[in-house]
Amino acid sequence: MVMNKKPLRSMSPLQETIYRFSQNKVSLIGLAVVLLLIFIIIFGEFISPFENGVKQNIRMRLQGPSAEHWFGTDAYGRDIFTRVLHGTKYTMMIAFPATFIAEVIGIILGACAAFYSRWFDNILMRVLDVFQAIPGQLLALAVVAALGGSLFNLVIAMLIARIPASVRTARSIMLSLVGQEYIDAARSYGSRDYHLIFRHVIPNSLGAMIVSMTINLSAITLQVSSMSYIGLGVSPPTPEWGALLSEAREFIITAPHLIIFPGIAILLTALSFNLVGDGLRDALDPRLRD
Amino acid sequence: MSERKEPILVVNNLKKYFRTKKGLLHAVDDVSFTIDEGRTLGVVGESGCGKSTLGKTIMRLTEPTGGEVFLQGEDIVSMNEGRLRKARLKMQMIFQDPYSSIDPRMSLAQIISDPLKVNRLCSSKNEIDERVDRMMRIVGLAPRLRESYPHELDGGRRQRIGIARALVLDPKFIICDEPVSALDVSIQAQIINILMDLKEEKGLTYIFITHDLSVVKHISDEIAVMYLGQCVEKAPSEELFLNPVHPYTKALLAAIPVPNLSKRHARPTVIKGEVGNPIDPVPGCRFAPRCDYATQKCTGRNPELREVAKGHFVACVLYNGEM
Amino acid sequence: MDTLNNTLLKVENLHVVYKARRETVYAVNGVSFCLKKGETLGLVGETGAGKTTTAYAIMRVLPDRTARIVNGIIEFEGYNLLDVPENLMRHGIRGEKIAIIFQDPMSALNPIMKVGDQIAEALKFHNKEDLSPERIEEQVDRTLELVGIQKERKYDFPHQLSGGMKQRVVIAIALVCEPVLIIADEPTTALDVTIQAQVLAMIDELREKLGTAMILITHDLGIVAQMCDNVAIMYAGEIIEIGSVEDIYSGKMQHPYTAGLFGSLPDLEKKTDRLHPIEGLMPDPTDLPKGCKFNPRCPRCMDICRNVQPEFTVEGTHKVACHLYGSGKGRGIDE
Ligand SMILES: Nc1ncnc2c1ncn2[C@@H]1O[C@H](COP(=O)(O)OP(=O)(O)OP(=O)(O)O)[C@@H](O)[C@H]1O
Ligand SMILES: Nc1ncnc2c1ncn2[C@@H]1O[C@H](COP(=O)(O)OP(=O)(O)OP(=O)(O)O)[C@@H](O)[C@H]1O
Ligand code: SF4
Ligand code: SF4
Ligand SMILES: [Mg+2]
Ligand SMILES: [Mg+2]
Numbered sequence: 050m051v052m053n054k055k056p057l058r059s060m061s062p063l064q065e066t067i068y069r070f071s072q073n074k075v076s077l078i079g080l081a082v083v084l085l086l087i088f089i090i091i092f093g094e095f096i097s098p099f100e101n102g103v104k105q106n107i108r109m110r111l112q113g114p115s116a117e118h119w120f121g122t123d124a125y126g127r128d129i130f131t132r133v134l135h136g137t138k139y140t141m142m143i144a145f146p147a148t149f150i151a152e153v154i155g156i157i158l159g160a161c162a163a164f165y166s167r168w169f170d171n172i173l174m175r176v177l178d179v180f181q182a183i184p185g186q187l188l189a190l191a192v193v194a195a196l197g198g199s200l201f202n203l204v205i206a207m208l209i210a211r212i213p214a215s216v217r218t219a220r221s222i223m224l225s226l227v228g229q230e231y232i233d234a235a236r237s238y239g240s241r242d243y244h245l246i247f248r249h250v251i252p253n254s255l256g257a258m259i260v261s262m263t264i265n266l267s268a269i270t271l272q273v274s275s276m277s278y279i280g281l282g283v284s285p286p287t288p289e290w291g292a293l294l295s296e297a298r299e300f301i302i303t304a305p306h307l308i309i310f311p312g313i314a315i316l317l318t319a320l321s322f323n324l325v326g327d328g329l330r331d332a333l334d335p336r337l338r339d
Numbered sequence: 340m341s342e343r344k345e346p347i348l349v350v351n352n353l354k355k356y357f358r359t360k361k362g363l364l365h366a367v368d369d370v371s372f373t374i375d376e377g378r379t380l381g382v383v384g385e386s387g388c389g390k391s392t393l394g395k396t397i398m399r400l401t402e403p404t405g406g407e408v409f410l411q412g413e414d415i416v417s418m419n420e421g422r423l424r425k426a427r428l429k430m431q432m433i434f435q436d437p438y439s440s441i442d443p444r445m446s447l448a449q450i451i452s453d454p455l456k457v458n459r460l461c462s463s464k465n466e467i468d469e470r471v472d473r474m475m476r477i478v479g480l481a482p483r484l485r486e487s488y489p490h491e492l493d494g495g496r497r498q499r500i501g502i503a504r505a506l507v508l509d510p511k512f513i514i515c516d517e518p519v520s521a522l523d524v525s526i527q528a529q530i531i532n533i534l535m536d537l538k539e540e541k542g543l544t545y546i547f548i549t550h551d552l553s554v555v556k557h558i559s560d561e562i563a564v565m566y567l568g569q570c571v572e573k574a575p576s577e578e579l580f581l582n583p584v585h586p587y588t589k590a591l592l593a594a595i596p597v598p599n600l601s602k603r604h605a606r607p608t609v610i611k612g613e614v615g616n617p618i619d620p621v622p623g624c625r626f627a628p629r630c631d632y633a634t635q636k637c638t639g640r641n642p643e644l645r646e647v648a649k650g651h652f653v654a655c656v657l658y659n660g661e662m
Numbered sequence: 663m664d665t666l667n668n669t670l671l672k673v674e675n676l677h678v679v680y681k682a683r684r685e686t687v688y689a690v691n692g693v694s695f696c697l698k699k700g701e702t703l704g705l706v707g708e709t710g711a712g713k714t715t716t717a718y719a720i721m722r723v724l725p726d727r728t729a730r731i732v733n734g735i736i737e738f739e740g741y742n743l744l745d746v747p748e749n750l751m752r753h754g755i756r757g758e759k760i761a762i763i764f765q766d767p768m769s770a771l772n773p774i775m776k777v778g779d780q781i782a783e784a785l786k787f788h789n790k791e792d793l794s795p796e797r798i799e800e801q802v803d804r805t806l807e808l809v810g811i812q813k814e815r816k817y818d819f820p821h822q823l824s825g826g827m828k829q830r831v832v833i834a835i836a837l838v839c840e841p842v843l844i845i846a847d848e849p850t851t852a853l854d855v856t857i858q859a860q861v862l863a864m865i866d867e868l869r870e871k872l873g874t875a876m877i878l879i880t881h882d883l884g885i886v887a888q889m890c891d892n893v894a895i896m897y898a899g900e901i902i903e904i905g906s907v908e909d910i911y912s913g914k915m916q917h918p919y920t921a922g923l924f925g926s927l928p929d930l931e932k933k934t935d936r937l938h939p940i941e942g943l944m945p946d947p948t949d950l951p952k953g954c955k956f957n958p959r960c961p962r963c964m965d966i967c968r969n970v971q972p973e974f975t976v977e978g979t980h981k982v983a984c985h986l987y988g989s990g991k992g993r994g995i996d997e
Contacts, residue, residue, distance in 0.1 A: 061488055062444055230440040233400050234501075237432050238454035238508060239424045248453070252444045385854040386825075493943060523708040524881065528926035528939030535936065550855065557928035557937070580930065594859035596884025598927055600911050603887060609859050613824050 076328020082321035102131035147207035159219025185210035263326030353406035381559030437497035495526035676734035707896035761836035778816025826857035905980035
């Protein structure tokens with residue numbers, strides 16, 4: 050117990066988290082990959098125009114990697130590098146908003162559940178029980194089957210599949226916070242419930258929620274890809290990663306590069322989100338301080 | 340209740356029961372007292388006897404199961420949310436644990452100013468800053484700590500933050516729930532001195548909760564001894580130490596290790612057994628299983644608080660005058 | 663300095679540091695003391711003074727990764743414990759000759775094992791000649807009775823016992839091998855006053871019966887007055903005053919820090935208006951002040967105190983490390 054130790058410099062909890070995160074090499078690599086993904090999403094068009102990824106060229110079909118086509122070409126002679134590059138955008142366009150919205154809804158419902166413990170919590174938990182009796186994947190499939198496989202519908206499907214889990218996580222985090230004495234203290238000096246939620250509970254839960262968000266992000270990336278793989282994702286010409294894998298199925302033996310590169314992209318993305326999440330969790334864990 | 344100088348706080352038959360899996364837990368069971376303005380009531384008792392629950396129930400941080408609490412004549416128990424918030428401006432609490440009672444995400448200035456902000460008491464940012472600065476000066480926190488975060492501070496400084504936060508609303512009455520128990524003796528003495536200075540300067544009224552009898556004697560005008568949710572003895576502080584009556588109070592006083600050699604090698608009289616269990620207690624003196632004087636009279640009916648000397652009340656059949 | 667034959671433990675110039683993240687915590691800085699057979703030494707100091715670290719160094723249970731014993735001798739029954747191989751430490755000394763009672767009874771017990779089994783395990787571990795199960799059972803019962811717990815309770819799990827009873831079990835485990843030295847690290851800090859009185863009375867009685875020596879770590883000067891023969895006051899990793907209880911409580915030749923500790927305590931006999939606390943805070947153990955470590959808080963600080971570390975001034979059994987005393991080195995130079 051170091052009670053009397055002078056801090057090196059005055060750091061807010063946020064600054065301290067950043068500092069501690071930056072000390073963790075593996076997570077920094079993960080972060081670098083995530084930043085690279087974001088860069089690709091924004092500047093993908095300049096690296097290799099989308100055109101190259103949809104232009105068909107039968108004479109060039111199923112070529113291995115070369116100087117011209119880094120990742121080779123597919124059955125229609127399209128450049129796989131470009132398709133993987135732009136696939137980032139489609140996969141992330143589903144995964145990011147789905148995760149983010151799921152987390153926000155989780156935080157709001159979780160906070161309400163933790164606060165109005167008696168009745169709201171009971172109702173919410175029963176509703177979630179019903180939802181969680183069905184596996185998330187199945188739920189997503191059902192939604193897409195019913196609504197059709199557009200990007201927007203996929204986001205909705207992912208949301209419905211992930212919300213129960215994120216509400217539960219948020220609720221348990223917040224329940225542990227509501228028991229803290231500083232909440233009692235804040236109430237005793239006149240804070241209203243929304244003060245308690247927005248000033249104390251949410252800011253204190255944010256760290257843990259961000260961790261759960263990165264881990265969710267990685268799970269959703271995989272889930273989106275697997276949906277597209279079984280043909281329930283975005284429609285064919287769109288170069289979503291899972292769709293790329295799906296198209297490559299017939300050529301596993303003859304042209305393995307078709308499956309290797311999108312596969313690596315998916316793995317790398319999921320892995321790096323996980324690494325960032327782990328790093329954040331360590332950086333935020335007060336028990337690991339010092 | 341208004342013949343003499345109006346008491347600032349009147350507590351009548353306050354009860355707080357918790358429903359637990361094993362049964363009804365009587366955390367605070369029928370406690371009554373009054374405190375006059377500017378006086379300090381010390382509440383002593385061992386862990387789990389309901390001291391914190393008493394404090395929190397008076398503040399209505401937990402809803403009482405029964406009883407009345409009047410703050411300057413206003414009934415706290417039946418107030419609605421809005422009026423309760425107003426009443427709490429006059430009544431504040433300093434919490435037991437300087438670590439968990441302070442939001443770790445807020446800087447020191449934010450913590451101390453939060454009560455002003457949520458009650459919209461200040462019109463300008465300047466005014467808030469001024470009051471925060473003044474509070475920090477009063478409790479002895481250096482101005483350079485304004486933007487520091489709690490995890491950078493030791494327990495003593497954190498408890499000063501807790502005091503500043505309670506004081507910033509300029510309350511009349513403060514419940515101090517073991518404010519020094521988690522601190523080292525030298526820091527403990529610093530904090531006690533601050534509390535006593537404030538009491539004199541601002542004419543504050545305290546309930547001072549503690550398990551440390553030597554501290555409570557130093558700071559209180561009157562002392563209430565609690566055992567398993569009930570008040571077993573209440574007397575002016577000098578009187579209680581000179582002339583303890585209840586067997587439990589006597590045992591408690593005998594158990595204090597005094598920091599001089601006078602009691603050395605005189606084996607202290609140790610009371611047997613452990614603090615009992617507050618779940619579904621049967622009527623009768625709750626101290627009976629540990630009491631050397633227990634007889635049949637002690638069971639069956641709760642002994643009532645009786646006045647044995649002026650201002651000295653005891654709940655024990657040995658002193659109920661009927662025998 | 664003492665007649666060597668009945669000296670049980672001699673610690674000399676012990677230095678322990680913790681290396682944590684580019685920082686060095688100077689936790690124990692040159693601690694020396696002597697303990698005779700059957701004697702009780704009180705080790706007193708506030709949080710962070712280095713009491714636990716000293717105890718762990720003697721038991722050799724400091725965390726491997728961060729802690730280093732930089733210097734010093736720990737002589738126990740004539741052996742330097744710092745040279746004893748870990749193997750021997752584990753099977754011949756720790757638990758068998760020296761036992762430790764930890765501050766927190768909750769974390770010292772295995773939550774998923776019956777308390778009787780935990781005592782039996784300690785017994786088995788330290789007995790080379792195999793005891794028969796009946797003998798072990800018998801000894802477990804005896805030990806439990808010794809610490810005032812009915813033997814039927816041996817089938818209970820720790821969570822079924824109250825705090826005071828758990829601490830009794832921890833003490834029973836410490837005593838089961840009849841060690842010659844017990845180190846009790848704040849054995850009653852987590853307990854209520856009435857339970858504390860019970861546990862202390864019990865420790866005292868057992869210690870007398872078994873003739874065990876004890877190092878009693880505490881921050882409570884009241885407990886020391888009641889239990890100890892000798893007292894060492896620690897501040898910032900050093901012993902700044904050591905002597906018999908009479909020396910320390912007489913108030914003669916008192917170290918200003920000791921005086922501050924006494925001044926911080928409310929007096930039950932006299933009504934005082936204000937307490938007399940020591941101003942300021944403990945120094946940062948990674949950046950200790952030069953000279954006397956207490957100088958930034960000392961009301962009687964002199965020039966020399968900021969530069970020169972005070973040596974012990976000895977008067978009979980009483981030793982004080984302060985420039986106010988002794989050859990008078992410090993006196994005239996007062997500002
Ligand atoms: N929210 C709760 N639900 C159920 N039981 C509770 C609750 N809060 C307190 N209790 C119980 O009420 C009793 C009194 O608790 P309280 O915290 O008031 O004791 P205390 O005198 O403040 O003790 P300490 O000295 O340990 O702080 C205890 O037995 C405790 O377990
Ligand atoms: N594992 C560790 N790593 C780094 N520093 C440590 C470690 N353990 C203790 N310290 C530091 O060493 C110093 C001495 O600690 P120690 O635990 O010996 O003090 P103590 O006197 O037992 O205090 P307490 O009364 O709080 O138990 C303190 O400043 C503490 O912060
Ligand atoms: S009422 Fe009876 S049991 Fe209770 S304290 Fe008095 S004598 Fe003891
Ligand atoms: S050596 Fe000096 S600073 Fe240290 S305790 Fe003595 S007088 Fe005070
Ligand atoms: Mg309490
Ligand atoms: Mg310790």
